[in-house]
Amino acid sequence: MVPFVNLSAMHAPLQAEFERVFREIISTSAFIGGRAVADFERAFAHFCGVNHAVAAGSGTAALHMALAACGIGPGDEVITTAHTFAATVEGILHAGATPVFVDVDEETYTIAPEQIEAVITPRTRAILPVHLYGQCADMEAIGAVARRHNLLVIEDAAQAHGARIGDRRAGSFGDMACFSFYPAKNLGAFGDAGMVVTNDPEKARIARLLADHGSPDKYHHTLLGYNYRCDALQAAVLSVKLPHLEAWNERRRRAAARYTEQLRDVPGVRTPRARFDHIYHLYVIRVTQRDALKSFLGQRNIATGLHYPVPMHLQPMMTGHPQARVGALPVTERIVGEILSLPMFPDITDAQVDEVAAAVREFLEKS
Ligand SMILES: Cc1ncc(COP(=O)(O)O)c(C=O)c1O
Structure with a gap:
Protein backbone atom coordinates (compact mmCIF):
# COMPACT_ATOMS: atom_id res chain seq x y z
CA MET A 1 0.00 0.00 0.00
CA VAL A 2 1.45 3.40 -0.97
CA PRO A 3 -0.77 6.30 0.17
CA PHE A 4 -0.99 9.50 -1.85
CA VAL A 5 0.02 11.56 1.18
CA ASN A 6 0.84 10.66 4.79
CA LEU A 7 0.46 13.56 7.19
CA SER A 8 0.69 11.54 10.44
CA ALA A 9 4.32 10.60 9.84
CA MET A 10 5.13 14.31 9.45
CA HIS A 11 3.21 15.36 12.55
CA ALA A 12 4.19 12.59 14.98
CA PRO A 13 7.59 14.08 16.00
CA LEU A 14 5.91 17.47 16.65
CA GLN A 15 3.05 16.15 18.80
CA ALA A 16 4.39 17.55 22.10
CA GLU A 17 4.92 20.99 20.52
CA PHE A 18 1.36 21.03 19.14
CA GLU A 19 -0.02 20.11 22.55
CA ARG A 20 2.03 22.83 24.23
CA VAL A 21 0.80 25.62 21.92
CA PHE A 22 -2.78 24.37 22.08
CA ARG A 23 -2.68 24.40 25.90
CA GLU A 24 -1.34 27.95 25.79
CA ILE A 25 -4.17 29.15 23.54
CA ILE A 26 -6.81 27.33 25.60
CA SER A 27 -5.46 29.01 28.73
CA THR A 28 -5.68 32.50 27.20
CA SER A 29 -8.96 31.89 25.26
CA ALA A 30 -7.59 34.04 22.40
CA PHE A 31 -9.05 31.83 19.67
CA ILE A 32 -9.32 34.34 16.82
CA GLY A 33 -6.54 36.77 15.95
CA GLY A 34 -4.28 37.71 18.83
CA ARG A 35 -0.63 36.91 19.37
CA ALA A 36 -0.54 33.48 17.72
CA VAL A 37 -1.79 34.95 14.43
CA ALA A 38 0.46 38.02 14.60
CA ASP A 39 3.51 35.84 15.33
CA PHE A 40 2.82 33.56 12.40
CA GLU A 41 2.19 36.51 10.06
CA ARG A 42 5.57 37.96 11.00
CA ALA A 43 7.38 34.63 10.60
CA PHE A 44 5.76 33.85 7.25
CA ALA A 45 6.42 37.34 5.82
CA HIS A 46 10.07 36.92 6.81
CA PHE A 47 10.17 33.45 5.23
CA CYS A 48 8.79 34.81 1.93
CA GLY A 49 11.04 37.87 2.01
CA VAL A 50 8.19 40.42 2.07
CA ASN A 51 7.17 43.18 4.47
CA HIS A 52 3.54 42.33 5.19
CA ALA A 53 1.48 39.19 5.70
CA VAL A 54 -2.23 39.10 6.47
CA ALA A 55 -3.64 35.79 7.67
CA ALA A 56 -6.89 34.51 6.18
CA GLY A 57 -9.36 31.73 6.79
CA SER A 58 -8.36 29.90 3.60
CA GLY A 59 -6.41 30.32 0.37
CA THR A 60 -9.69 31.01 -1.40
CA ALA A 61 -10.45 33.88 0.99
CA ALA A 62 -6.87 35.13 0.52
CA LEU A 63 -7.35 35.30 -3.27
CA HIS A 64 -10.60 37.24 -2.92
CA MET A 65 -9.04 39.61 -0.35
CA ALA A 66 -6.00 40.26 -2.55
CA LEU A 67 -8.03 41.04 -5.67
CA ALA A 68 -10.40 43.28 -3.71
CA ALA A 69 -7.48 45.02 -1.94
CA CYS A 70 -6.06 45.78 -5.40
CA GLY A 71 -9.35 47.47 -6.25
CA ILE A 72 -10.22 44.88 -8.90
CA GLY A 73 -13.95 44.62 -9.49
CA PRO A 74 -16.78 44.65 -12.01
CA GLY A 75 -15.69 45.54 -15.55
CA ASP A 76 -12.10 44.45 -14.92
CA GLU A 77 -10.37 41.50 -16.58
CA VAL A 78 -7.79 39.30 -14.89
CA ILE A 79 -5.52 37.06 -16.97
CA THR A 80 -4.92 33.59 -15.55
CA THR A 81 -4.84 29.89 -16.48
CA ALA A 82 -7.62 27.31 -16.65
CA HIS A 83 -5.26 24.55 -15.52
CA THR A 84 -5.66 25.21 -11.80
CA PHE A 85 -7.86 24.52 -8.80
CA ALA A 86 -11.27 26.25 -8.92
CA ALA A 87 -10.34 28.71 -6.16
CA THR A 88 -8.10 30.73 -8.50
CA VAL A 89 -11.10 31.51 -10.69
CA GLU A 90 -13.52 31.84 -7.76
CA GLY A 91 -11.32 34.63 -6.37
CA ILE A 92 -11.60 36.57 -9.63
CA LEU A 93 -15.35 35.97 -10.00
CA HIS A 94 -16.13 36.82 -6.36
CA ALA A 95 -14.27 40.11 -6.83
CA GLY A 96 -16.76 40.78 -9.66
CA ALA A 97 -14.08 40.65 -12.39
CA THR A 98 -13.85 38.45 -15.48
CA PRO A 99 -11.18 35.74 -15.83
CA VAL A 100 -9.41 35.66 -19.21
CA PHE A 101 -7.63 32.37 -19.76
CA VAL A 102 -4.23 31.89 -21.36
CA ASP A 103 -2.90 28.43 -22.23
CA VAL A 104 -0.13 26.79 -20.20
CA ASP A 105 3.46 26.04 -21.12
CA GLU A 106 3.72 22.52 -22.51
CA GLU A 107 6.63 21.62 -20.18
CA THR A 108 6.04 23.41 -16.89
CA TYR A 109 2.19 23.57 -16.94
CA THR A 110 2.31 27.18 -15.70
CA ILE A 111 0.97 30.17 -17.69
CA ALA A 112 2.67 30.62 -21.08
CA PRO A 113 4.04 34.19 -20.77
CA GLU A 114 4.44 34.70 -24.53
CA GLN A 115 0.68 34.30 -24.97
CA ILE A 116 -0.35 36.92 -22.42
CA GLU A 117 0.08 40.04 -24.51
CA ALA A 118 -2.42 38.84 -27.15
CA VAL A 119 -5.32 38.84 -24.67
CA ILE A 120 -4.66 42.20 -23.02
CA THR A 121 -7.50 44.70 -23.53
CA PRO A 122 -8.18 48.17 -22.09
CA ARG A 123 -10.11 46.37 -19.30
CA THR A 124 -7.20 44.18 -18.21
CA ARG A 125 -6.08 45.03 -14.66
CA ALA A 126 -3.97 42.13 -13.52
CA ILE A 127 -2.14 38.93 -14.33
CA LEU A 128 -2.73 36.08 -11.87
CA PRO A 129 -0.15 33.32 -12.47
CA VAL A 130 -0.47 30.05 -10.55
CA HIS A 131 2.75 28.44 -9.25
CA LEU A 132 1.38 25.03 -10.09
CA TYR A 133 2.54 21.76 -8.48
CA GLY A 134 5.30 23.61 -6.54
CA GLN A 135 7.14 25.46 -9.29
CA CYS A 136 6.93 29.20 -9.88
CA ALA A 137 5.56 30.49 -13.14
CA ASP A 138 8.09 32.44 -15.24
CA MET A 139 7.88 35.58 -13.11
CA GLU A 140 10.55 37.51 -14.98
CA ALA A 141 8.70 37.24 -18.27
CA ILE A 142 5.33 37.90 -16.60
CA GLY A 143 6.74 40.91 -14.74
CA ALA A 144 8.06 42.34 -18.02
CA VAL A 145 4.63 42.10 -19.69
CA ALA A 146 2.97 43.59 -16.61
CA ARG A 147 5.35 46.55 -16.54
CA ARG A 148 4.88 47.22 -20.29
CA HIS A 149 1.10 47.35 -19.88
CA ASN A 150 0.89 48.78 -16.37
CA LEU A 151 -0.82 45.70 -14.93
CA LEU A 152 -0.81 44.33 -11.40
CA VAL A 153 0.59 40.86 -10.72
CA ILE A 154 -1.09 38.68 -8.09
CA GLU A 155 0.54 35.31 -7.45
CA ASP A 156 -1.48 32.21 -6.60
CA ALA A 157 1.25 30.57 -4.52
CA ALA A 158 -1.11 28.07 -2.83
CA GLN A 159 1.08 25.16 -3.97
CA ALA A 160 4.49 26.80 -3.73
CA HIS A 161 5.51 27.62 -0.11
CA GLY A 162 9.24 28.24 -0.33
CA ALA A 163 9.69 27.64 -4.08
CA ARG A 164 12.41 29.92 -5.44
CA ILE A 165 13.54 31.57 -8.64
CA GLY A 166 17.17 32.45 -7.98
CA ASP A 167 17.23 33.68 -4.40
CA ARG A 168 13.66 34.99 -4.36
CA ARG A 169 10.78 33.03 -2.97
CA ALA A 170 7.23 32.54 -4.25
CA GLY A 171 5.15 35.39 -2.90
CA SER A 172 7.86 38.03 -3.35
CA PHE A 173 7.44 38.66 -7.10
CA GLY A 174 3.98 40.16 -7.46
CA ASP A 175 2.09 43.14 -6.06
CA MET A 176 0.37 40.61 -3.84
CA ALA A 177 0.47 36.85 -3.39
CA CYS A 178 -1.82 34.28 -1.86
CA PHE A 179 -1.07 31.05 -0.01
CA SER A 180 -3.24 28.17 1.15
CA PHE A 181 -2.49 26.16 4.27
CA TYR A 182 -4.99 23.41 3.46
CA PRO A 183 -3.74 20.37 5.44
CA ALA A 184 -2.16 18.54 2.47
CA LYS A 185 -0.17 21.56 1.27
CA ASN A 186 3.62 21.62 1.79
CA LEU A 187 2.85 23.85 4.79
CA GLY A 188 -0.54 22.73 6.06
CA ALA A 189 -2.73 23.61 9.05
CA PHE A 190 -5.07 21.31 10.99
CA GLY A 191 -7.98 22.72 9.02
CA ASP A 192 -8.41 25.69 6.68
CA ALA A 193 -6.11 28.71 6.67
CA GLY A 194 -4.50 31.04 4.15
CA MET A 195 -2.33 34.14 3.79
CA VAL A 196 -1.96 37.25 1.67
CA VAL A 197 1.55 38.70 1.42
CA THR A 198 2.72 41.98 -0.09
CA ASN A 199 5.33 44.73 0.17
CA ASP A 200 2.63 47.40 -0.21
CA PRO A 201 1.50 48.68 3.22
CA GLU A 202 -1.73 50.17 1.88
CA LYS A 203 -2.81 46.95 0.14
CA ALA A 204 -1.96 45.03 3.32
CA ARG A 205 -4.05 47.46 5.37
CA ILE A 206 -7.06 47.04 3.09
CA ALA A 207 -6.69 43.24 2.98
CA ARG A 208 -6.63 43.20 6.80
CA LEU A 209 -9.77 45.34 6.97
CA LEU A 210 -11.57 43.17 4.41
CA ALA A 211 -10.74 40.00 6.37
CA ASP A 212 -12.32 41.39 9.53
CA HIS A 213 -15.66 42.96 8.56
CA GLY A 214 -14.01 46.14 7.23
CA SER A 215 -13.53 47.09 10.82
CA PRO A 216 -10.48 49.05 12.05
CA ASP A 217 -11.98 49.30 15.56
CA LYS A 218 -14.62 47.16 17.16
CA TYR A 219 -18.10 48.00 15.79
CA HIS A 220 -16.80 50.61 13.34
CA HIS A 221 -16.95 49.49 9.71
CA THR A 222 -15.19 51.62 7.12
CA LEU A 223 -15.47 49.07 4.29
CA LEU A 224 -17.88 46.31 3.35
CA GLY A 225 -15.80 43.38 4.59
CA TYR A 226 -16.00 39.67 5.22
CA ASN A 227 -15.27 37.21 7.97
CA TYR A 228 -12.08 35.82 6.41
CA ARG A 229 -10.05 35.64 9.63
CA CYS A 230 -7.57 32.99 10.63
CA ASP A 231 -8.03 30.95 13.83
CA ALA A 232 -5.30 31.22 16.46
CA LEU A 233 -5.08 27.41 16.72
CA GLN A 234 -4.28 27.15 12.99
CA ALA A 235 -1.71 29.94 13.19
CA ALA A 236 -0.05 28.23 16.18
CA VAL A 237 0.15 24.89 14.31
CA LEU A 238 1.67 26.67 11.32
CA SER A 239 4.26 28.44 13.51
CA VAL A 240 5.33 25.07 14.87
CA LYS A 241 5.61 23.63 11.34
CA LEU A 242 7.22 26.56 9.48
CA PRO A 243 10.79 25.94 10.77
CA HIS A 244 10.59 22.43 9.26
C1 LIG B 1 -3.77 26.61 -6.89
C2 LIG B 1 -4.68 26.77 -5.71
N1 LIG B 1 -5.26 27.96 -5.49
C3 LIG B 1 -6.07 28.16 -4.45
C4 LIG B 1 -6.34 27.17 -3.54
C5 LIG B 1 -7.33 27.42 -2.47
O1 LIG B 1 -6.90 27.23 -1.19
P1 LIG B 1 -7.87 26.79 0.00
O2 LIG B 1 -8.24 25.36 -0.20
O3 LIG B 1 -7.04 27.01 1.22
O4 LIG B 1 -9.06 27.68 -0.02
C6 LIG B 1 -5.73 25.91 -3.71
C7 LIG B 1 -5.89 24.80 -2.76
O5 LIG B 1 -6.80 24.26 -2.37
C8 LIG B 1 -4.89 25.70 -4.83
O6 LIG B 1 -4.33 24.51 -5.05
Whole structure:
Protein backbone atom coordinates (compact mmCIF):
# COMPACT_ATOMS: atom_id res chain seq x y z
CA MET A 1 0.00 0.00 0.00
CA VAL A 2 1.45 3.40 -0.97
CA PRO A 3 -0.77 6.30 0.17
CA PHE A 4 -0.99 9.50 -1.85
CA VAL A 5 0.02 11.56 1.18
CA ASN A 6 0.84 10.66 4.79
CA LEU A 7 0.46 13.56 7.19
CA SER A 8 0.69 11.54 10.44
CA ALA A 9 4.32 10.60 9.84
CA MET A 10 5.13 14.31 9.45
CA HIS A 11 3.21 15.36 12.55
CA ALA A 12 4.19 12.59 14.98
CA PRO A 13 7.59 14.08 16.00
CA LEU A 14 5.91 17.47 16.65
CA GLN A 15 3.05 16.15 18.80
CA ALA A 16 4.39 17.55 22.10
CA GLU A 17 4.92 20.99 20.52
CA PHE A 18 1.36 21.03 19.14
CA GLU A 19 -0.02 20.11 22.55
CA ARG A 20 2.03 22.83 24.23
CA VAL A 21 0.80 25.62 21.92
CA PHE A 22 -2.78 24.37 22.08
CA ARG A 23 -2.68 24.40 25.90
CA GLU A 24 -1.34 27.95 25.79
CA ILE A 25 -4.17 29.15 23.54
CA ILE A 26 -6.81 27.33 25.60
CA SER A 27 -5.46 29.01 28.73
CA THR A 28 -5.68 32.50 27.20
CA SER A 29 -8.96 31.89 25.26
CA ALA A 30 -7.59 34.04 22.40
CA PHE A 31 -9.05 31.83 19.67
CA ILE A 32 -9.32 34.34 16.82
CA GLY A 33 -6.54 36.77 15.95
CA GLY A 34 -4.28 37.71 18.83
CA ARG A 35 -0.63 36.91 19.37
CA ALA A 36 -0.54 33.48 17.72
CA VAL A 37 -1.79 34.95 14.43
CA ALA A 38 0.46 38.02 14.60
CA ASP A 39 3.51 35.84 15.33
CA PHE A 40 2.82 33.56 12.40
CA GLU A 41 2.19 36.51 10.06
CA ARG A 42 5.57 37.96 11.00
CA ALA A 43 7.38 34.63 10.60
CA PHE A 44 5.76 33.85 7.25
CA ALA A 45 6.42 37.34 5.82
CA HIS A 46 10.07 36.92 6.81
CA PHE A 47 10.17 33.45 5.23
CA CYS A 48 8.79 34.81 1.93
CA GLY A 49 11.04 37.87 2.01
CA VAL A 50 8.19 40.42 2.07
CA ASN A 51 7.17 43.18 4.47
CA HIS A 52 3.54 42.33 5.19
CA ALA A 53 1.48 39.19 5.70
CA VAL A 54 -2.23 39.10 6.47
CA ALA A 55 -3.64 35.79 7.67
CA ALA A 56 -6.89 34.51 6.18
CA GLY A 57 -9.36 31.73 6.79
CA SER A 58 -8.36 29.90 3.60
CA GLY A 59 -6.41 30.32 0.37
CA THR A 60 -9.69 31.01 -1.40
CA ALA A 61 -10.45 33.88 0.99
CA ALA A 62 -6.87 35.13 0.52
CA LEU A 63 -7.35 35.30 -3.27
CA HIS A 64 -10.60 37.24 -2.92
CA MET A 65 -9.04 39.61 -0.35
CA ALA A 66 -6.00 40.26 -2.55
CA LEU A 67 -8.03 41.04 -5.67
CA ALA A 68 -10.40 43.28 -3.71
CA ALA A 69 -7.48 45.02 -1.94
CA CYS A 70 -6.06 45.78 -5.40
CA GLY A 71 -9.35 47.47 -6.25
CA ILE A 72 -10.22 44.88 -8.90
CA GLY A 73 -13.95 44.62 -9.49
CA PRO A 74 -16.78 44.65 -12.01
CA GLY A 75 -15.69 45.54 -15.55
CA ASP A 76 -12.10 44.45 -14.92
CA GLU A 77 -10.37 41.50 -16.58
CA VAL A 78 -7.79 39.30 -14.89
CA ILE A 79 -5.52 37.06 -16.97
CA THR A 80 -4.92 33.59 -15.55
CA THR A 81 -4.84 29.89 -16.48
CA ALA A 82 -7.62 27.31 -16.65
CA HIS A 83 -5.26 24.55 -15.52
CA THR A 84 -5.66 25.21 -11.80
CA PHE A 85 -7.86 24.52 -8.80
CA ALA A 86 -11.27 26.25 -8.92
CA ALA A 87 -10.34 28.71 -6.16
CA THR A 88 -8.10 30.73 -8.50
CA VAL A 89 -11.10 31.51 -10.69
CA GLU A 90 -13.52 31.84 -7.76
CA GLY A 91 -11.32 34.63 -6.37
CA ILE A 92 -11.60 36.57 -9.63
CA LEU A 93 -15.35 35.97 -10.00
CA HIS A 94 -16.13 36.82 -6.36
CA ALA A 95 -14.27 40.11 -6.83
CA GLY A 96 -16.76 40.78 -9.66
CA ALA A 97 -14.08 40.65 -12.39
CA THR A 98 -13.85 38.45 -15.48
CA PRO A 99 -11.18 35.74 -15.83
CA VAL A 100 -9.41 35.66 -19.21
CA PHE A 101 -7.63 32.37 -19.76
CA VAL A 102 -4.23 31.89 -21.36
CA ASP A 103 -2.90 28.43 -22.23
CA VAL A 104 -0.13 26.79 -20.20
CA ASP A 105 3.46 26.04 -21.12
CA GLU A 106 3.72 22.52 -22.51
CA GLU A 107 6.63 21.62 -20.18
CA THR A 108 6.04 23.41 -16.89
CA TYR A 109 2.19 23.57 -16.94
CA THR A 110 2.31 27.18 -15.70
CA ILE A 111 0.97 30.17 -17.69
CA ALA A 112 2.67 30.62 -21.08
CA PRO A 113 4.04 34.19 -20.77
CA GLU A 114 4.44 34.70 -24.53
CA GLN A 115 0.68 34.30 -24.97
CA ILE A 116 -0.35 36.92 -22.42
CA GLU A 117 0.08 40.04 -24.51
CA ALA A 118 -2.42 38.84 -27.15
CA VAL A 119 -5.32 38.84 -24.67
CA ILE A 120 -4.66 42.20 -23.02
CA THR A 121 -7.50 44.70 -23.53
CA PRO A 122 -8.18 48.17 -22.09
CA ARG A 123 -10.11 46.37 -19.30
CA THR A 124 -7.20 44.18 -18.21
CA ARG A 125 -6.08 45.03 -14.66
CA ALA A 126 -3.97 42.13 -13.52
CA ILE A 127 -2.14 38.93 -14.33
CA LEU A 128 -2.73 36.08 -11.87
CA PRO A 129 -0.15 33.32 -12.47
CA VAL A 130 -0.47 30.05 -10.55
CA HIS A 131 2.75 28.44 -9.25
CA LEU A 132 1.38 25.03 -10.09
CA TYR A 133 2.54 21.76 -8.48
CA GLY A 134 5.30 23.61 -6.54
CA GLN A 135 7.14 25.46 -9.29
CA CYS A 136 6.93 29.20 -9.88
CA ALA A 137 5.56 30.49 -13.14
CA ASP A 138 8.09 32.44 -15.24
CA MET A 139 7.88 35.58 -13.11
CA GLU A 140 10.55 37.51 -14.98
CA ALA A 141 8.70 37.24 -18.27
CA ILE A 142 5.33 37.90 -16.60
CA GLY A 143 6.74 40.91 -14.74
CA ALA A 144 8.06 42.34 -18.02
CA VAL A 145 4.63 42.10 -19.69
CA ALA A 146 2.97 43.59 -16.61
CA ARG A 147 5.35 46.55 -16.54
CA ARG A 148 4.88 47.22 -20.29
CA HIS A 149 1.10 47.35 -19.88
CA ASN A 150 0.89 48.78 -16.37
CA LEU A 151 -0.82 45.70 -14.93
CA LEU A 152 -0.81 44.33 -11.40
CA VAL A 153 0.59 40.86 -10.72
CA ILE A 154 -1.09 38.68 -8.09
CA GLU A 155 0.54 35.31 -7.45
CA ASP A 156 -1.48 32.21 -6.60
CA ALA A 157 1.25 30.57 -4.52
CA ALA A 158 -1.11 28.07 -2.83
CA GLN A 159 1.08 25.16 -3.97
CA ALA A 160 4.49 26.80 -3.73
CA HIS A 161 5.51 27.62 -0.11
CA GLY A 162 9.24 28.24 -0.33
CA ALA A 163 9.69 27.64 -4.08
CA ARG A 164 12.41 29.92 -5.44
CA ILE A 165 13.54 31.57 -8.64
CA GLY A 166 17.17 32.45 -7.98
CA ASP A 167 17.23 33.68 -4.40
CA ARG A 168 13.66 34.99 -4.36
CA ARG A 169 10.78 33.03 -2.97
CA ALA A 170 7.23 32.54 -4.25
CA GLY A 171 5.15 35.39 -2.90
CA SER A 172 7.86 38.03 -3.35
CA PHE A 173 7.44 38.66 -7.10
CA GLY A 174 3.98 40.16 -7.46
CA ASP A 175 2.09 43.14 -6.06
CA MET A 176 0.37 40.61 -3.84
CA ALA A 177 0.47 36.85 -3.39
CA CYS A 178 -1.82 34.28 -1.86
CA PHE A 179 -1.07 31.05 -0.01
CA SER A 180 -3.24 28.17 1.15
CA PHE A 181 -2.49 26.16 4.27
CA TYR A 182 -4.99 23.41 3.46
CA PRO A 183 -3.74 20.37 5.44
CA ALA A 184 -2.16 18.54 2.47
CA LYS A 185 -0.17 21.56 1.27
CA ASN A 186 3.62 21.62 1.79
CA LEU A 187 2.85 23.85 4.79
CA GLY A 188 -0.54 22.73 6.06
CA ALA A 189 -2.73 23.61 9.05
CA PHE A 190 -5.07 21.31 10.99
CA GLY A 191 -7.98 22.72 9.02
CA ASP A 192 -8.41 25.69 6.68
CA ALA A 193 -6.11 28.71 6.67
CA GLY A 194 -4.50 31.04 4.15
CA MET A 195 -2.33 34.14 3.79
CA VAL A 196 -1.96 37.25 1.67
CA VAL A 197 1.55 38.70 1.42
CA THR A 198 2.72 41.98 -0.09
CA ASN A 199 5.33 44.73 0.17
CA ASP A 200 2.63 47.40 -0.21
CA PRO A 201 1.50 48.68 3.22
CA GLU A 202 -1.73 50.17 1.88
CA LYS A 203 -2.81 46.95 0.14
CA ALA A 204 -1.96 45.03 3.32
CA ARG A 205 -4.05 47.46 5.37
CA ILE A 206 -7.06 47.04 3.09
CA ALA A 207 -6.69 43.24 2.98
CA ARG A 208 -6.63 43.20 6.80
CA LEU A 209 -9.77 45.34 6.97
CA LEU A 210 -11.57 43.17 4.41
CA ALA A 211 -10.74 40.00 6.37
CA ASP A 212 -12.32 41.39 9.53
CA HIS A 213 -15.66 42.96 8.56
CA GLY A 214 -14.01 46.14 7.23
CA SER A 215 -13.53 47.09 10.82
CA PRO A 216 -10.48 49.05 12.05
CA ASP A 217 -11.98 49.30 15.56
CA LYS A 218 -14.62 47.16 17.16
CA TYR A 219 -18.10 48.00 15.79
CA HIS A 220 -16.80 50.61 13.34
CA HIS A 221 -16.95 49.49 9.71
CA THR A 222 -15.19 51.62 7.12
CA LEU A 223 -15.47 49.07 4.29
CA LEU A 224 -17.88 46.31 3.35
CA GLY A 225 -15.80 43.38 4.59
CA TYR A 226 -16.00 39.67 5.22
CA ASN A 227 -15.27 37.21 7.97
CA TYR A 228 -12.08 35.82 6.41
CA ARG A 229 -10.05 35.64 9.63
CA CYS A 230 -7.57 32.99 10.63
CA ASP A 231 -8.03 30.95 13.83
CA ALA A 232 -5.30 31.22 16.46
CA LEU A 233 -5.08 27.41 16.72
CA GLN A 234 -4.28 27.15 12.99
CA ALA A 235 -1.71 29.94 13.19
CA ALA A 236 -0.05 28.23 16.18
CA VAL A 237 0.15 24.89 14.31
CA LEU A 238 1.67 26.67 11.32
CA SER A 239 4.26 28.44 13.51
CA VAL A 240 5.33 25.07 14.87
CA LYS A 241 5.61 23.63 11.34
CA LEU A 242 7.22 26.56 9.48
CA PRO A 243 10.79 25.94 10.77
CA HIS A 244 10.59 22.43 9.26
CA LEU A 245 9.29 23.47 5.84
CA GLU A 246 12.65 23.75 4.10
CA ALA A 247 13.72 20.28 5.28
CA TRP A 248 10.36 18.81 4.19
CA ASN A 249 10.67 20.49 0.78
CA GLU A 250 14.16 19.07 0.44
CA ARG A 251 12.88 15.56 1.19
CA ARG A 252 10.23 16.02 -1.49
CA ARG A 253 12.94 17.13 -3.95
CA ARG A 254 14.96 14.01 -3.13
CA ALA A 255 11.98 11.70 -3.63
CA ALA A 256 11.21 13.49 -6.92
CA ALA A 257 14.81 13.02 -8.10
CA ARG A 258 14.54 9.31 -7.31
CA TYR A 259 11.26 8.99 -9.27
CA THR A 260 12.76 10.89 -12.21
CA GLU A 261 15.90 8.77 -12.20
CA GLN A 262 13.90 5.55 -12.30
CA LEU A 263 11.36 6.71 -14.86
CA ARG A 264 13.83 8.47 -17.15
CA ASP A 265 14.13 5.65 -19.67
CA VAL A 266 10.61 4.25 -19.40
CA PRO A 267 9.01 4.57 -22.84
CA GLY A 268 6.02 6.90 -22.98
CA VAL A 269 6.51 8.66 -19.62
CA ARG A 270 7.20 12.37 -19.38
CA THR A 271 8.63 13.31 -15.98
CA PRO A 272 8.27 16.85 -14.52
CA ARG A 273 10.48 19.58 -15.92
CA ALA A 274 11.98 21.71 -13.15
CA ARG A 275 12.82 24.90 -14.96
CA PHE A 276 13.10 26.70 -11.63
CA ASP A 277 13.48 25.39 -8.09
CA HIS A 278 10.62 22.90 -7.60
CA ILE A 279 9.21 21.94 -4.21
CA TYR A 280 7.05 19.10 -5.57
CA HIS A 281 3.77 19.78 -3.86
CA LEU A 282 2.76 17.25 -6.51
CA TYR A 283 4.91 14.95 -8.64
CA VAL A 284 3.03 14.80 -11.92
CA ILE A 285 3.94 12.56 -14.85
CA ARG A 286 2.34 12.46 -18.29
CA VAL A 287 1.36 9.30 -20.15
CA THR A 288 -1.09 8.84 -23.01
CA GLN A 289 -2.74 5.76 -21.41
CA ARG A 290 -3.36 7.69 -18.21
CA ASP A 291 -6.69 6.17 -17.13
CA ALA A 292 -5.46 2.60 -17.67
CA LEU A 293 -2.26 3.33 -15.73
CA LYS A 294 -4.25 4.91 -12.91
CA SER A 295 -6.42 1.82 -12.51
CA PHE A 296 -3.40 -0.52 -12.83
CA LEU A 297 -1.70 1.36 -9.97
CA GLY A 298 -4.96 1.28 -8.00
CA GLN A 299 -5.02 -2.53 -8.30
CA ARG A 300 -1.51 -2.54 -6.80
CA ASN A 301 -2.78 -0.39 -3.88
CA ILE A 302 -0.87 2.64 -5.11
CA ALA A 303 -2.93 5.82 -4.67
CA THR A 304 -2.72 8.50 -7.38
CA GLY A 305 -4.47 11.80 -8.10
CA LEU A 306 -5.60 13.99 -11.01
CA HIS A 307 -4.69 17.67 -10.74
CA TYR A 308 -6.91 18.55 -12.50
CA PRO A 309 -9.15 16.43 -14.73
CA VAL A 310 -11.40 19.23 -16.10
CA PRO A 311 -9.90 22.64 -16.96
CA MET A 312 -11.70 25.64 -15.52
CA HIS A 313 -12.94 27.00 -18.87
CA LEU A 314 -14.85 23.74 -19.46
CA GLN A 315 -16.44 23.56 -16.01
CA PRO A 316 -20.24 23.93 -15.93
CA MET A 317 -19.81 26.92 -13.58
CA MET A 318 -18.21 28.80 -16.50
CA THR A 319 -21.13 28.35 -18.92
CA GLY A 320 -21.55 31.55 -20.93
CA HIS A 321 -17.90 32.62 -20.62
CA PRO A 322 -16.45 33.47 -24.08
CA GLN A 323 -13.76 30.78 -23.72
CA ALA A 324 -16.13 28.08 -22.44
CA ARG A 325 -15.68 25.84 -25.48
CA VAL A 326 -13.53 22.90 -26.49
CA GLY A 327 -10.53 24.07 -28.53
CA ALA A 328 -10.09 27.39 -26.69
CA LEU A 329 -6.93 26.21 -24.84
CA PRO A 330 -5.35 23.33 -26.81
CA VAL A 331 -2.36 22.52 -24.56
CA THR A 332 -4.45 22.62 -21.38
CA GLU A 333 -7.13 20.43 -22.95
CA ARG A 334 -4.57 17.86 -24.12
CA ILE A 335 -2.59 17.56 -20.90
CA VAL A 336 -5.59 17.12 -18.60
CA GLY A 337 -6.12 13.69 -20.15
CA GLU A 338 -2.47 12.70 -19.69
CA ILE A 339 -1.41 13.96 -16.26
CA LEU A 340 -1.14 11.65 -13.26
CA SER A 341 0.01 12.68 -9.78
CA LEU A 342 2.08 9.99 -8.05
CA PRO A 343 2.36 9.60 -4.25
CA MET A 344 4.47 12.45 -2.83
CA PHE A 345 5.07 13.53 0.77
CA PRO A 346 8.22 14.25 2.81
CA ASP A 347 8.16 10.86 4.56
CA ILE A 348 7.75 8.74 1.45
CA THR A 349 10.42 6.02 1.66
CA ASP A 350 12.87 5.01 -1.06
CA ALA A 351 11.16 1.61 -1.09
CA GLN A 352 7.77 3.24 -1.73
CA VAL A 353 9.17 5.39 -4.57
CA ASP A 354 10.82 2.31 -6.04
CA GLU A 355 7.60 0.31 -5.80
CA VAL A 356 5.58 3.02 -7.58
CA ALA A 357 8.23 3.53 -10.28
CA ALA A 358 8.53 -0.23 -10.87
CA ALA A 359 4.75 -0.53 -11.27
CA VAL A 360 4.67 2.38 -13.76
CA ARG A 361 7.53 0.75 -15.69
CA GLU A 362 5.82 -2.65 -15.68
CA PHE A 363 2.58 -1.19 -17.04
CA LEU A 364 4.25 0.82 -19.80
CA GLU A 365 6.59 -1.93 -20.89
CA LYS A 366 3.61 -4.30 -21.21
CA SER A 367 1.40 -1.86 -23.09
C1 LIG B 1 -3.77 26.61 -6.89
C2 LIG B 1 -4.68 26.77 -5.71
N1 LIG B 1 -5.26 27.96 -5.49
C3 LIG B 1 -6.07 28.16 -4.45
C4 LIG B 1 -6.34 27.17 -3.54
C5 LIG B 1 -7.33 27.42 -2.47
O1 LIG B 1 -6.90 27.23 -1.19
P1 LIG B 1 -7.87 26.79 0.00
O2 LIG B 1 -8.24 25.36 -0.20
O3 LIG B 1 -7.04 27.01 1.22
O4 LIG B 1 -9.06 27.68 -0.02
C6 LIG B 1 -5.73 25.91 -3.71
C7 LIG B 1 -5.89 24.80 -2.76
O5 LIG B 1 -6.80 24.26 -2.37
C8 LIG B 1 -4.89 25.70 -4.83
O6 LIG B 1 -4.33 24.51 -5.05
